[in-house]
Amino acid sequence: MKYWIPNAVTALNLVLGMISLGFTMQGDFVPAGFFIVAAMIADGLDGRVARALGVSSEFGKELDSLCDLVSFGVAPALLAYQFALKEFGWIGFSVAIFFALCGALRLARFNVNTTTVKGYFMGLPIPAGGCLVGTFVALGYKPSGWTFPILIAIFAYLMVSSVHYPDFKGKGNEQIHAIPVILTAVMAGYILWHSLEAIVFVIFFSYAFFGVLNFAYGLFGRQRITAAKQ
Structure with a gap:
């Protein structure tokens, strides 16, 4: 019986993602966005439950990826489309498809790289990407012009991408630099200063923003050291 417990938690991830889709189709964007966050919480629990019970399985890993694609790939893509992307015609529809497709590619790459990529995440994890879109839409703010589709495409x-994101599990080998941390804190503070309601969005935005800054800073530092040795 205990073998089904972590799988039930994984399935809850999918259930919550489907509920998000239901709210999106009804035009209730705020709960739709936060049900994606709820799905992420369930997604974070299933692995811990499996390890605690000592029942990790290949079946559970495959089920996890399938559920993730729905909750963090399809659900946020449709949410973004219904919220604002549909106003941009076929381009907006293409951006929504692009988001879901990138989510699928991210999951596939993660599954085949589990033995070679350790201590960090290569590319923004799909739960973080989905929650980034979900919480952004939940704010109810529509940027002017083409800003919204451009942001969704960037997410x-x-x-x-090949950006290295820290895993924060205590065994990461990706160096965290002070300057990106400070810049990210300043950006997060600036957003919260203008809208304290954006606090949940800021959590996911800060992770995405910090990853890019930290990776770029690390590359610049390595290039500078290489140039100094030549």
Whole structure:
């Protein structure tokens, strides 16, 4: 019986993602966004439950990926489309498809790289990407012009990028630099100063923003050291 407990928690991830889709189709964007966050919480619990019970399985890993694609790929893509992307015609529809596609590619790459990529995440994890879109839409703010589709496309690309994101599990080998931390804190403070209601969005935005800054800073530092040795 205990073998089904972590799988039930994984399935809860999918259930919550489907509830998000239901709210999106009804035009209730705020609960739709936060049910994606709820799905992320369930997604974070299933692995811990499996390890605690000593019942990790290949079946559970496959089920987890399938549920993640719905909750953090399809659900936020449709949410973004219904909220604002549909106003941009076929381009907005293409951006929504692009987000879901990048989510699928991110999951596939993660599954095949589990033995080679350790101590960090290559690309923005799909739960973070989905929650980033979900909480952004939940704010109810529609940026002017083409800002919204551009942002969604950037969020999508980050999932399939080579940017190294820290895993924060105590065994990461990705160095965290002070300057990106400070810049991220300043940006987060600036957003919260203008809208304290954005606090949940800021959590996911800060992670995405910090990953890019930290990775770029690390690359710049390594190039500078290489140039100094030549």
